[in-house]
Amino acid sequence: MDNDLRINFMWHLIWDYRGELIQGLWTAVAVSITALFLSLFIGLVFALAKMSRFAFFRGLSTIYVNIFRGIPALVSVIWVYFGWSLLFGRNFTVYQAGVIALTLLYSAFFSEIFRSALQAIHKGQREAGMALGMTRIRIFRSIIMPQGLKIAIPNIGSMYIGMIKDTSTFAVIGLAEVVRVTQTINSQYFQPFVLYTAAALLYVAIAFLVDYIFKGFESTITYPSNGILYRFLTRKKRAHIQKLVDANS
Amino acid sequence: MDNDLRINFMWHLIWDYRGELIQGLWTAVAVSITALFLSLFIGLVFALAKMSRFAFFRGLSTIYVNIFRGIPALVSVIWVYFGWSLLFGRNFTVYQAGVIALTLLYSAFFSEIFRSALQAIHKGQREAGMALGMTRIRIFRSIIMPQGLKIAIPNIGSMYIGMIKDTSTFAVIGLAEVVRVTQTINSQYFQPFVLYTAAALLYVAIAFLVDYIFKGFESTITYPSNGILYRFLTRKKRAHIQKLVDANS
Amino acid sequence: SAREDTSKLNLVKPGHLVVGMTLQFPPQMYLNSAKKPAGYDYQLLRRLARDLRLKLEIKNMDFGGLIPGLVSKQFDLVSVGLGKNPDREKSILYVREYMPYSTILVTGKGNKTRPTVDAWNVAGKKITALQGSLAAGFVKTTFPKATLVEFPLQDSAFLEVVSGRADAIVAEANLYGFFNKNNPGLLKPVAMPNLRSYFGHWTVQLGNEPLKTRLANWLCEKQEAGIVKAVFRQQMGYKMPDLPACK
Amino acid sequence: MTGSNTIISLRQIKKSFASTEVLHGIDLDVHAGSHTVIFGPSGSGKSTVLRTMNLLEKPNSGSICFENREYGPGLDSAKLERGKPLELRRRVGMVFQQFNLFPHFSAIDNIAIPLATVTGISKSDARERGAIELKKVGLLPWAASYPSQLSGGQQQRVAIARALSIDPILMLFDEPTSALDPELVGEVLAVMRSLAESGMTMVVVTHEMNFAKEIGDQHIFMEAGNIVATGDANFFDNCENERARQFIGSVL
């Protein structure tokens, strides 16, 4: 095959469109962060339902998890954005639809993550709380949840990277995230390699960042912790304890 | 907006095109299963690298995992199918490219899954093997790996569902999996809801099936197991043990 | 006739003509009920391959894969009716026009906006189009005050109007016809003269002048012999507007 | 039914797990200021009896009387007002074999946080109380340490201080030293000994027979879900039950 077939890599496009690309990344992050908080909450609810005494709640949770774990993001967002509108006449914005679709999918995953994390807490912890006369809700809030969260955090971090990646599917409803931005630029220049490379770089960069943030968060809530953030947040408490020790000894 | 907008749901399309849809599902499963085995293997290698004594291997593994965990499937497959050919003049088939792209992404995830599973094996297990004079390789094969696999299996199942879902992205290189099949049918009828619903149903069904199979697999390698499969596979061994017990007592 | 020498055409696979297309646009290009490629583009390509004595090989994939495939030498030719613009010409090589398109403005059944450009070119009107299509370009130039929303899938762009989020869509007339046939009564064309007509092109890899020349010559030959028009009429079901004259 | 100085009494307590009954009708009175020791083979139901006393296990039948309230399914003959488990638990302290300290709180917060939530006092007040309790068990200097930074003996002493912080009138101990290195057992027994001397009512499940002999004034020997022998402070010297004698022999 001839070698005079030229490929013209217009790498400068990445720089030229940096504003749009960053904006796209920002959109992806915004949608996925909103969905992260919602799906953590809903996931926790379904995790608790799965551990409930009532078979009905357990069954509900199993069905929910298995359905939404299985649906591809593409299909989910098309249903939420178009299907809902056609069936019920209520229109979600692109942003809302993206958040809802992601939340449906990932709440199912988070439910499993929470369940296994909460189940990993030794039952002696709950019993110790009960023996001290703490209420069930208090035990959950002060004893079980903080310890479960620590176990769950690395998995939440991984899942969040998955959520950001899945926003790339939402190009189909016109969400202006990174892949859609690159596609739009691409349709003007037909420079797929340059632009998909840019997208990949942005995604990898954000994955590293998310990893770093979650690691930091994990080390902060590790006990005992030497994290700077931890020491800063607990400085008052530690001073108080020191005062009590001095006063009593 | 008008309220008398009626969408004409041609649900019969699902039945009419059942052959194509099932074929699409089959393609998705075939690609993802091949990729599953490859990425389990590669993931294991990188997990071992990450636990290596040599900082070089650990660093390599960290970089690999962080890069491929972050890249969206769409970008990955475009690079493999088109980018590789562009750079090295070697053409992968659609099937190969799908398998390679999935393998790159998921080997990164599996590496983390294996690492945490292997690290969860109490070090007393390794020491017991060493104290008996077993070689490192033997200890890994007979002691560490079987126990680690059991811990990893539920996560592998979840990830595999993710792999099947990600094949939907490979429509872009023309892989005739479920979503692409529905898009093709859709282009003739403009019946996106009917067809995306069909796709969702197929995906959910396969997710349930995968879950079921992995649960069964897990229960088979749980010890002691009462699984039928387990009892069938070990019937000779158990008979032998029984004979020895009878002979010696 | 003597066997033609195709060795100068830089073909991906000697003896073959590998074409990338998206068989999702009936009647222009689609998979027929026997799962075989069909439509205007396909019939043209078949004749081309026969005349060049090449074996025709169709690579059917999403639109998103076509340009990467061409650039990375997976296909000799992309046949999907690409519109031309100066930016794109820096990355691929256009052969020549072969597919006439006319774009129309389509709105919801109950929409009462007057059918004039001025009535639609106002702030707050939302108009959709297929991402990166020339239709999208026309919205920018014809209705600069309106908001353009692009979608990567054609049905998303239609459904945005059906769901009432957007006021109208600019789309190729035959795509609308097809949508309406399967979902009658949801949308109606605005009774405005065709917004714009344009031509779709065959494209080859940047630098492959020999192939471009050969294909352009073949198209001109067939165009002048009236064959292109005949195939179009037979496949598309209506008369073909005149293609630009060959030099 | 309960003597004037009886703090807690169990009547006909039966308990099943799944379909297996593991307690077959336990009757037991604990008098104020007394030190009851429960011993017996593994699986005989010692822990289950103890856990029933603060309702960590709900009996399938029988009744528990505590401070003029009745708990559990109850007996027909009982006439007392029914109580809520939380009321009972806030008056009964429990120390577990595995300490069950909260790993995410420092030693002092292991005491202060539950105390604050249970009594409603402020965290800061609760910490002051925590400091006092830690001092009693000799661990004030470790107030800011996390459980993972303490030895087993220290952890168990924190657990005892925590249980005492809610001002219980009855303390339950379930094999408090059997997860400890032999050398560390002493420091925990010392704390328990001084607690016993201070007049606290205690029920102790233990295999430390010397300690049991020393502090026990009511001895309960259990086997297979039944109390098969009981005795006073002299039980070890003149026990008539053969199984109990045999068991004591094997453990001592």
Added chain:
Amino acid sequence: MTGSNTIISLRQIKKSFASTEVLHGIDLDVHAGSHTVIFGPSGSGKSTVLRTMNLLEKPNSGSICFENREYGPGLDSAKLERGKPLELRRRVGMVFQQFNLFPHFSAIDNIAIPLATVTGISKSDARERGAIELKKVGLLPWAASYPSQLSGGQQQRVAIARALSIDPILMLFDEPTSALDPELVGEVLAVMRSLAESGMTMVVVTHEMNFAKEIGDQHIFMEAGNIVATGDANFFDNCENERARQFIGSVL
């Protein structure tokens, strides 16, 4: 350097973890058929000494002589051929505090699978040997049970049978009974006792002082990484080292 009847000897063994030295130069000879007992406070280095003997820990300096081979970094004075750790480990059996049975193998396979891989005999032959070893510790009827189906005492007996299956000439025990319920201790000690009577050379770290006194003919008291007192079978009765006497008092 090693007497004719010396099975293993440690010379000037030093071991550090990170930058902390935990063994400061241990010298120890174990004679054929002898029963050495190591005791001392927690953290004194007992386990580390034992683990060094089968090279689970690699000493930072010093030398281990076993069957005319030298292991470890070695001493300048030593003249023996160097051995490979696997050779030594295949002649030395070890029993751990936490049993460390393989949970995914049945009792008999816990013995047979390692045996088959180490000696190269067939699995089926190895199982025959396994059955014999299980019988010796009284567990033949449990051959097909998994560790999770056995009591602690039974698990530890399987662990002993497993260690014996490779025909060791030296057995190491690291607190073999301290993870057991007090009642189950007896059955494991009985197995160890009969092993001692059969003439097996043993090194035992234990807090069971009565047992130690009974079988021990060489007693080693360690503290803070050093051997501070050694003695013969009569050590417990006429021990001159004050710290050792004090320690024995606190544990007995």
